[in-house]
Structures are given as structure tokens and as C-alpha cells.
Amino acid sequence: xxxxxxxxxxxxxxxxxxxxxxxxxxxxxxxxxxxxxxxxxxxxxxxxxxxxxxxxxxxxxxxxxxxxxxxxxxxxxxxxxxxxxxxxxxxxx
Amino acid sequence: xxxxxxxxxxxxxxxxxxxxxxxxxxxxxxxxxxxxxxxxxxxxxxxxxxxxxxxxxxxxxxxxxxxxxxxxxxxxxxxxxxxxxxxxxxxxxxxxxxxxxxxxxxxxxxxxxxxxxxxxxxxxxxxxxxxxxxxxxxxxxxxxxxxxxxxxxxxxxxxxxxxxxxxxxxxxxxxxxxxxxxxxxxxxxxxxxxxxxxxxxxxxxxxxxxxxxxxxxxxxxxxxxxxxxxxxxxxxxxxxxxxxxxxxxxxxxxxxxxxxxxxxxxxxxxxxxxxxxxxxxxxxxxxxxxxxxxxxxxxxxxxxxxxxxxxxxxxxxxxxxxxxxxxxxxxxxxxxxxxxxxxxxxxxxxxxxxxxxxxxxxxxxxxxxxxxxxxxxxxxxxxxxxxxxxxxxxxxxxxxxxxxxxxxxxxxxxxxxxxxxxxxxx
Numbered sequence: 001x002x003x004x005x006x007x008x009x010x011x012x013x014x015x016x017x018x019x020x021x022x023x024x025x026x027x028x029x030x031x032x033x034x035x036x037x038x039x040x041x042x043x044x045x046x047x048x049x050x051x052x053x054x055x056x057x058x059x060x061x062x063x064x065x066x067x068x069x070x071x072x073x074x075x076x077x078x079x080x081x082x083x084x085x086x087x088x089x090x091x092x093x
Numbered sequence: 094x095x096x097x098x099x100x101x102x103x104x105x106x107x108x109x110x111x112x113x114x115x116x117x118x119x120x121x122x123x124x125x126x127x128x129x130x131x132x133x134x135x136x137x138x139x140x141x142x143x144x145x146x147x148x149x150x151x152x153x154x155x156x157x158x159x160x161x162x163x164x165x166x167x168x169x170x171x172x173x174x175x176x177x178x179x180x181x182x183x184x185x186x187x188x189x190x191x192x193x194x195x196x197x198x199x200x201x202x203x204x205x206x207x208x209x210x211x212x213x214x215x216x217x218x219x220x221x222x223x224x225x226x227x228x229x230x231x232x233x234x235x236x237x238x239x240x241x242x243x244x245x246x247x248x249x250x251x252x253x254x255x256x257x258x259x260x261x262x263x264x265x266x267x268x269x270x271x272x273x274x275x276x277x278x279x280x281x282x283x284x285x286x287x288x289x290x291x292x293x294x295x296x297x298x299x300x301x302x303x304x305x306x307x308x309x310x311x312x313x314x315x316x317x318x319x320x321x322x323x324x325x326x327x328x329x330x331x332x333x334x335x336x337x338x339x340x341x342x343x344x345x346x347x348x349x350x351x352x353x354x355x356x357x358x359x360x361x362x363x364x365x366x367x368x369x370x371x372x373x374x375x376x377x378x379x380x381x382x383x384x385x386x387x388x389x390x391x392x393x394x395x396x397x398x399x400x401x402x403x404x405x406x407x408x409x410x411x412x413x414x415x416x417x418x419x420x421x422x423x424x425x426x427x428x429x430x431x432x433x434x435x436x437x438x439x440x441x442x443x444x445x446x447x448x449x450x451x452x453x454x455x456x457x458x459x460x461x462x463x464x465x466x467x468x469x470x471x472x473x474x475x476x477x478x479x480x481x482x483x484x485x486x487x488x489x490x491x492x493x494x495x496x497x498x499x500x501x502x503x504x505x506x507x508x509x510x511x512x513x514x515x516x517x518x519x
Contacts, residue, residue: 015414046358048407071405072408
């Protein structure tokens with residue numbers, strides 16, 4: 001069992017969450033080429049080690065969160081509100 | 094020292110009832126199934142991964158194309174990854190014509206493998222049953238049955254009464270949470286002894302002069318001017334004009350060494366086995382809705398597989414959630430086995446691709462070939478993949494049977510969607 005520290009609800013069993021995937025920057029819709037979109041869509045770093053990813057607290061607050069996890073040991077180092085949320089709040093909210 | 098082709102071969106001990114008796118009576122020991130070699134400084138072909146794909150590629154390269162200066166490298170031991178961790182189910186009832194043709198070729202190769210390798214791989218074509226618990230899965234099964242028939246593969250949709258005949262103790266009543274509406278019945282499907290397949294290919298490749306290097310980890314891949322030059326290993330460097338990535342679980346990491354990015358996410362998949370009981374389950378039973386597949390081994394154990402774990406990971410630890418969920422689902426189908434105990438559980442790594450089809454063939458790096466992205470369907474494709482990759486290496490041209498599984502399909506929007514034919518909803 002993995003315990004995920006939700007920034008809103010506290011530490012919860014990973015079964016309450018849906019794994020969304022590794023976080024990566026979305027290309028700018030105004031200027032991105034087809035190749036950039038496809039790379040964004042399909043290509044994965046698939047890191048064996050520390051990685052930052054997005055989870056969704058499906059059976060809890062139903063909000064997205066950003067989690068730093070080690071993909072070999074499944075250890076979780078930190079969690080935070082997602083980058084977009086931080087931007088909306090104006091600063092590191 | 095580079096041995097010539099004739100030096101590399103050796104007469105192998107033939108396995109037969111007569112030889113068994115002779116050696117039993119005279120006490121003459123059996124030779125090792127494959128030899129240990131020093132690492133050469135150069136090979137014509139280096140294959141990374143000594144699982145069924147890597148070993149089959151080496152075997153067909155040597156036996157069909159006469160290319161014997163080949164090394165198969167593995168950081169662990171022969172068949173220690175996905176090839177020894179799968180649930181040993183073989184079938185060809187896929188959804189796309191490309192997929193059906195491909196996996197059917199594999200079944201055909203498996204049918205004659207024991208004779209070809211002189212190694213009993215215990216292929217048991219006992220029939221394969223995929224249950225439908227709702228209208229949409231029944232629709233997909235009709236679709237699969239029609240595509241299968243068009244490609245000459247035996248598959249048909251059957252009703253609850255016929256299912257009851259095949260598996261008498263299955264609860265086909267409408268009193269369950271997910272009543273069984275029908276099933277896709279695929280008589281040529283079945284199970285095989287996966288270790289024997291790995292060992293048989295390893296022994297066959299070795300007899301043709303291939304070097305199998307276990308405990309040899311690849312640490313880097315040398316690429317210059319867009320061409321592969323060799324590999325760096327934990328036992329020294331090897332020069333090679335062709336390097337084939339036949340790994341599962343570590344496919345992304347190995348490809349990244351050559352600068353090739355893959356559309357792969359690695360998820361663990363857990364399986365479990367019960368204590369042995371008398372034979373009562375003849376066919377392989379799969380339920381997508383209940384996320385489980387079950388078969389009984391020749392020793393009498395029930396082997397269960399499930400969906401992949403719900404998050405990407407390289408961890409191969411078992412979890413209690415898996416066992417709990419599995420038990421609940423299996424008892425829904427077969428309430429009578431409630432008292433059976435689970436003997437052990439394990440996990441293997443599945444390289445999931447966006448369309449549930451593999452990634453095979455050439456890459457932007459010349460000489461660096463991939464046979465990866467084997468998700469949950471790698472073991473059953475071992476022989477055909479080895480055959481096709483060997484042909485690609487020997488002839489320098491992608492064989493038709495794997496042409497649609499190329500890496501470029503993701504950039505060009507030609508996905509081969511096989512999710513509908515995956516054993517269970519992943």
C-alpha cells in the first residue's frame with residue numbers, strides 16, 4: 001500500500017487516487033507543430049527513479065495533485081497542489 | 094579470440110526416452126544445456142535481453158540465416174524477467190487483422206516448437222474462453238470472432254449453456270453481480286511451460302554457436318554519426334554493428350542509452366498461484382469485467398493473473414490489495430474454490446504502449462533495432478517476434494508481418510488498436 005499525502009485531505013491510501021501520469025509541460029497550442037503534439041501525447045520519459053507526476057483524488061476531494069515518487073521503491077517524497085493551481089493562486093499557494 | 098563458425102557449433106545431446114534410459118543405466122551425466130563463454134571484444138549482432146524474444150531472435154538468426162557470431166546479454170539470468178513471470182497463456186484471438194495474423198503465426202510456431210528444439214515445452218491447446226458480462230463486451234467478442242474467422246483462426250461466440258459444458262462448476266446463473274452472457278471460445282488457445290520455452294531456445298541457440306552471457310548488464314550504447322557502434326557492459330565493451338533491444342520492463346531505459354525515445358509506460362502486473370488440486374478446470378478462463386484470468390497447470394495449481402497495477406512503477410513487490418481483489422473476483426466466478434489457499438504471488442513488468450501493440454523494427458539510429466513494448470502480450474508472441482527480428486537483421490528489410498508495428502506509427506497516426514483484445518481491462 002502506498003500512502004499519498006493529499007495537500008487538501010492529508011495522508012490517504014493510494015487506492016483512493018487515480019494515477020494520471022508523469023507531469024510534462026504542454027506545448028503552446030498557438031505555435032506547436034504536429035510533431036511536438038505527438039511527442040507530448042505519446043513519448044514518455046518512463047523514469048526509473050524520482051519523478052514528478054499527477055494524481056487525482058478520485059474518492060476524496062476530487063482534485064488534482066502533483067506527487068514526487070520514486071518509481072522503483074514507490075517511496076513518496078513530497079506532494080503539492082498542481083502547477084496550474086499554484087499559478088492561479090498567484091505564487092506558491 | 095574469435096572462433097570460426099565451425100568451432101562454435103557442437104553436437105548436442107539429443108533428449109529422447111532412449112537416451113534417458115541409457116544415461117540412467119550408465120550414470121553418464123547430461124551435458125549443460127548451454128555453455129559459459131568469455132565475452133568477445135566484437136560480435137556481428139548483440140541482443141540485449143535473454144528472455145524468449147532475445148533468445149528466439151538469436152536462435153532463428155543462427156538456425157535459419159547462418160548468422161552465428163551473436164551475443165545475447167542479460168543483466169540477470171535466462172528467462173528471469175517477463176518470460177518467466179507471465180501466466181503462460183498462448184492465444185491468437187486478437188482484434189485487428191494485423192494482430193491476428195501475427196499471433197497466429199506464433200501459435201503455429203509454438204505447435205512445432207518441441208520437435209524443432211528437441212525440448213518438451215508442454216504446449217497444451219486446451220481451449221481459451223473469454224467471458225462477456227455485458228452487451229459491449231459481447232459485441233467486441235462477435236467482432237473478434239469474425240476477424241479471427243476471416244484470418245483462418247478458430248474462434249466463435251458461445252452461450253451460457255455451452256460454457257457450462259466446458260466449465261461445469263462455473264456460476265452461469267443470472268443471480269451473480271455480473272451475470273455471464275456469453276463467451277468467445279478459441280479452441281487453439283492454451284498454456285505452455287514458459288521456462289521450457291526459454292531454456293529450449295537458449296539450448297538451441299547455444300548449439301548453433303550463439304554466446305549467451307548471463308549476469309552481463311548493459312551500461313551504455315555507443316552511437317556515432319547516427320549509427321550504433323557497440324555496447325558498454327559490466328564485463329567490458331563490445332563492438333557490434335547491430336544491437337537489438339529485446340528487453341521488457343527496461344525497454345525505455347535501454348533505448349534511451351541510444352537516444353531513442355519510446356511511447357512506453359512501465360506498469361507491474363501481479364499474478365498468483367494456489368496450492369495444487371486434482372484437475373477440474375480444463376480450459377483457460379478469462380473475464381475482462383472481473384479483471385482475472387485463470388488456468389490450471391499440469392501440476393494442479395490454479396494460476397491467476399490480473400490487470401496491471403494502477404500506477405507506473407518498476408517495483409516487483411506484491412500487494413495485499415491485489416490478492417484481496419483477485420480473491421473476490423475469482424469467487425464470483427467459481428464459488429466452489431473458496432477454501433483453496435494461495436501459495437505465492439509475484440509481479441512482472443509490462444511495457445504498456447498507447448495502442449496495446451508492440452514496437453518492432455528500425456529506429457532513427459542505424460543498426461539499433463527494437464523488439465519492445467510487449468505490454469501484457471509478450472510471451473505468446475515470442476517465436477514470431479524472434480523469427481521476424483532475425484529476418485530483419487539478416488535481410489535488412491522489415492518483414493510484412495511486423496511492418497505495422499513500427500515506431501514511426503505514433504508520429505504518423507497509424508495506431509494498431511488492440512486494447513479491445515487485451516485479456517482484461519487494464
